[in-house]
Amino acid sequence: MDQSNNDNSVAAGRVLQFIQRVRRRLNRHAFWHGLLWAWLWVSVGLVVWATVDVIRGHQVPWPVYAVAALVWAVASLALGMVWRVNDDAAAQQADRLFQLKDSLRSCRNFTQDGRRDGFYDLQAQQTARQLEDKSLDGIRFRTPRHLLWVAIGCTALAVGLAFKGPSLTLVAEEALRRATLQATDDINQELSDLIDQLELEVSDEVEKELINANQLREWVKELEATGDPREAMRQYAKLERKIEQAAQALQNRRDEQLLERAATELKKDPVNRDLADLLKQKKLDQAARELEKLKLKPREQQPGLKLTEQQKELAKLRAAAQRMANASGRDAGRQRDSRGQNSQPLAAGRDQPEMGDQGLENWPEGLPAPPPGDDGQARGEEADGEDLDGQLEELMRQLEEDLQAWEEAMEKLELADEGDQEGAEGECEACRGRVNGDLDQIGQQLRRLARQRAAQARLRGLAKKFGQAQSQAQARSGGRGQGDQPGGREAGRGTSDRQRADQDNPETKGRASRLQGLHGQGPSLTQIQAADSGTGISRRVGEAAERDFQRQFESFVEREDIPEDLKSGVKNYFLQIHQSAAPEEQP
Amino acid sequence: MSTPTAQALAGEVENFVQTFQRIREEVSRFIVGQHEIIEDVLIAIVCGGHVLLEGVPGLGKTALVHTISQALDLKFQRIQFTPDLLPADIVGTQVLLERDGRRQLEFQPGPVFANILLADEINRATPKTQSALLETMQEKSVTVAGQSHRLELPFFVLATQNPIEQDGTFPLPEAQLDRFFFKLFVRLPNHDDFFEILNRTSSNHPPAITPVASGEDLLRMGRLLREVPVDRPVQDYLIRIVRATHPDNEDAPEMARKYVRYGASPRGAQAILAAARAKALLDGRFHVATEDVSAVVVPALRHRVLLSFEGEAEGVPTDDVIAAVLKKL
Incomplete structure (x- = not known):
């Protein structure tokens, strides 16, 4: 029995050894197969890649070949691993290759199952005998020649395509992209320098605060160096628009209009003509100083000053204040009218919040509310309770009221008995203090307006310079890439004809792409010029008709061929009409 | 040795x-x-x-x-x-015989013996x-x-x-x-x-x-x-062949699905295995190979595969069905 077991073990061992040798050989073949198939697929992929690149005008980058080689190595290993065989599969394949009719596989399985003796012993010995004349050389690696040739051909083609250079158009585009990238980088730096310079130029703290240089720097930082000229110009246009909007936000149109009217009113009074001129010329700082001069000193500091003289000074001041109040009152009346007439659109605006949202969502961050204009004007005045625009008007009315109160107090002082003298004087002093306070506030308001005007002017200047960045970007990028761009004549190949036969297309000449304007994102500035608030109904036609009627009426009255009684009758008729119409106008 | x-x-x-x-x-x-x-x-x-x-x-x-x-x-x-052949004509019958003066029924074996x-x-x-x-x-x-x-x-x-x-x-x-x-x-x-x-x-x-x-x-x-040994993969191959003759089996070829009403029974598998063993010995081997199984599948199964009405109507030979099974496996 032991002898039988030994024989069986020896025979089975030889069989198992043979199977393992077959497995190793088959695995080597699997690796070579993997290598070949991976080479084939990688080379085909490489040809496709290279062809696509060449068709698109690019040069095939050399790293692609390195990556392909790496992919080939990895894919070969992967395929070799996937196609590896185990002992069972090796035995099966060897049975088939040597036509052993499952001898190897059965012997291996019987041995592994521990089956011995009898037929198993005979089977193992028979299989071992069959293997004596079998050589592993019979398991040959058959090189699939057609695959090999296809792989070689594809590789050669792919390498050949690598030597084809890029197209002239792409070279030009790349040059343009690089030039644009460099230009935008330079321009961004220059814009930062401009902001630094602006900050240095501004000494006034209030003005600095209004300009908000940090915010401007943030905007410049948001600019990205890009190789796309259109994108670069779009960015600069957007930046310019932001700054323009920031400048517009600093505009106090109502106050300026008020000052304009006040100057007109004051100009009528020879005493206040200097102040009127300063207001007219927008020299608001000097105007504020001029206002300070109008402040009245207390009577204790002017012992020799008589009450009547003080009343004269007060009357002079009140005259100026009244003119300013008239201007503000007329403005207030117009504002009231316009508010009354605009109430319907305002309500409509409230009913349509998306319109307001749309207007505000593009508003730059960190800035005051948008400047009033169109429907935005009403919204700015109504919605923003802290808006300083319009405060001047209130101050002027307040000044006028305080002056009136002071005047009344002076009259009381004049008529007062000796017992009430002290109380009346105290009241006068209180009124004087309020008036001086009002003058101070108006002066401060004028100074604030002066700072805002200065900041606005600086911002507009900056916006102008930023706007130039668009053309600079275009010029710099276009200029740098000009030599490499297609189109035009080569150097020294110009024509002597004055009129060239073949016209160059100006659109593609020297430039592969053009900036196409995008609606709402272009560099154009939509600036709303504010107009006086009013009813919104033009009176030109009505006034012209009235003038014509008046002229005809006057010529009728001056005609000599018409009897005097008829003239007086017509005149009385119209006077009666006006007299009867006047009370009806008052509600 | x-x-x-x-x-x-x-x-x-x-x-x-x-x-x-x-x-x-x-x-x-x-x-x-x-x-x-x-x-x-x-x-x-x-x-x-x-x-x-x-x-x-x-x-x-x-x-x-x-x-x-x-x-x-x-x-x-x-x-x-x-x-007109009767079962008794095959298996035999009892006949009344007189023996030693006594009549008795005696079994007369038929030709089946x-x-x-x-x-x-x-x-x-x-x-x-x-x-x-x-x-x-x-x-x-x-x-x-x-x-x-x-x-x-x-x-x-x-x-x-x-x-x-x-x-x-x-x-x-x-x-x-x-x-x-x-x-x-x-x-x-x-x-x-x-x-x-x-x-x-x-x-x-x-x-x-x-x-x-x-x-x-x-x-x-x-x-x-x-006593001839059969390896498990060979048995597995045999079983898959027999099962594939059934139209509802996942390995069944299209022909079997279309034309077979009922496939081979386990008795068919036993017949295949026994015949394959004989084939192996006659081939000088001490184990059964898949080739032995394939060689005897057709004679062992051709009468055990029952054709459907379509199969009978179209005159599909069961040999073709079995060949389709072998081809698929």
């Missing part, structure tokens, strides 16, 4: 092969050609199975069976099946008579008047049937078909074989067949066969 046990076993195997060869050669002395048929019939006999031979008249079916019986030195009986039974044109008998063979084929015994009578072993039924002249015939029921180990088609001999047939049968001295093996030899050969 084999041990005594292995040497003895190798001797038995050699004896098996030699005995088989002797029988085959002896049969071939009279039967011209038909080598595959002879081998398959002998394999079925060695495995203890019954064979259904199908072929047109005059191809030597009866002669083949008769020759085999002569070569095997076994008791041979022939029954010509006709529509033999080692080799030729059931000629079996499909001409009525189903009742056909089914009388069922017990004998499966149980190897006969029950008459409540008494069972064992048949002498080995016992083989070699039946023939004619595929044409279907008038007045009774197709064998599926249960009985399943009892046959192989169903073999006897085909027309080729041109050269025709010459030889004419020469051998037209002389005054036909070849004399002498017995070359006994019933005991056959039984011993059958026992040896059952």
Whole structure:
């Protein structure tokens, strides 16, 4: 029995050894197969890649070949691993290759199952005998020649395509992209320098605060160096628009209009003509100083000053204040009218919040509310309770009221008995203090307006310079890439004809792409010029008709061929009409 | 270098092969050609199975069976099946005999009591008579008047049937078909074989067949066969083939799905395995290979695959269905 077991073990061992040798050989073949198939697929992929690149005008980058080689190595290993065989599969394949009719596989399985003796012993010995004349050389690696040739051909083609250079158009585009990238980088730096310079130029703290240089720097930082000229110009246009909007936000149109009217009113009074001129010329700082001069000193500091003289000074001041109040009152009346007439659109605006949202969502961050204009004007005045625009008007009315109160107090002082003298004087002093306070506030308001005007002017200047960045970007990028761009004549190949036969297309000449304007994102500035608030109904036609009627009426009255009684009758008729119409106008 | 046990076993195997060869050669002395048929019939006999031979008249079916019986030195009986044949005519009956002045019923064995039974044109008998063979084929015994009578072993039924002249015939029921180990088609001999047939049968001295093996030899050969080892993957292959003949199996080919009503039974798998073992030994191997299985699948399964109505209507041969199964696996 032991002898039988030994024989069986020896025979089975030889069989198992043979199977393992077959497995190793088959695995080597699997690796070579993997290598070949991976080479084939990688080379085909490489040809496709290279062809696509060449068709698109690019040069095939050399790293692609390195990556392909790496992919080939990895894919070969992967395929070799996937196609590896185990002992069972090796035995099966060897049975088939040597036509052993499952001898190897059965012997291996019987041995592994521990089956011995009898037929198993005979089977193992028979299989071992069959293997004596079998050589592993019979398991040959058959090189699939057609695959090999296809792989070689594809590789050669792919390498050949690598030597084809890029197209002239792409070279030009790349040059343009690089030039644009460099230009935008330079321009961004220059814009930062401009902001630094602006900050240095501004000494006034209030003005600095209004300009908000940090915010401007943030905007410049948001600019990205890009190789796309259109994108670069779009960015600069957007930046310019932001700054323009920031400048517009600093505009106090109502106050300026008020000052304009006040100057007109004051100009009528020879005493206040200097102040009127300063207001007219927008020299608001000097105007504020001029206002300070109008402040009245207390009577204790002017012992020799008589009450009547003080009343004269007060009357002079009140005259100026009244003119300013008239201007503000007329403005207030117009504002009231316009508010009354605009109430319907305002309500409509409230009913349509998306319109307001749309207007505000593009508003730059960190800035005051948008400047009033169109429907935005009403919204700015109504919605923003802290808006300083319009405060001047209130101050002027307040000044006028305080002056009136002071005047009344002076009259009381004049008529007062000796017992009430002290109380009346105290009241006068209180009124004087309020008036001086009002003058101070108006002066401060004028100074604030002066700072805002200065900041606005600086911002507009900056916006102008930023706007130039668009053309600079275009010029710099276009200029740098000009030599490499297609189109035009080569150097020294110009024509002597004055009129060239073949016209160059100006659109593609020297430039592969053009900036196409995008609606709402272009560099154009939509600036709303504010107009006086009013009813919104033009009176030109009505006034012209009235003038014509008046002229005809006057010529009728001056005609000599018409009897005097008829003239007086017509005149009385119209006077009666006006007299009867006047009370009806008052509600 | 084999041990005594292995040497003895190798001797038995050699004896098996030699005995088989002797029988085959002896049969071939009279039967011209038909080598595959002879081998398959002998394999079925060695495995203890019954064979259904199908072929047109005059191809030597009866002669083949008769020759085999002569070569095997076994008791041979022939029954010509006709529509009026009764079961008692096959299995035997009790007859009233007077013996020593006393009359008693005595069992008179029928022709089934033999080692080799030729059931000629079996499909001409009525189903009742056909089914009388069922017990004998499966149980190897006969029950008459409540008494069972064992048949002498080995016992083989070699039946023939004619595929044409279907008038007045009774197709064998599926249960009985399943009892046959192989169903073999006897085909027309080729041109050269025709010459030889004419020469051998037209002389005054036909070849004399002498017995070359006994019933005991056959039984011993059958026992040896059952020891031939079969590897698990080979068994797996066999099982998958049998299962794939069923139309609802996932491995079944389209043809089986379309034309088969019911596939082969496990008894078919047993027949395949036994025949494959014999094939392996005859091939000089001590294990069963998938090639052995493939070689015997068609004769073992062709009568066990039941065609559907579509299959019958279109006249699809079951051999094609089995070939499709083999091709798919």
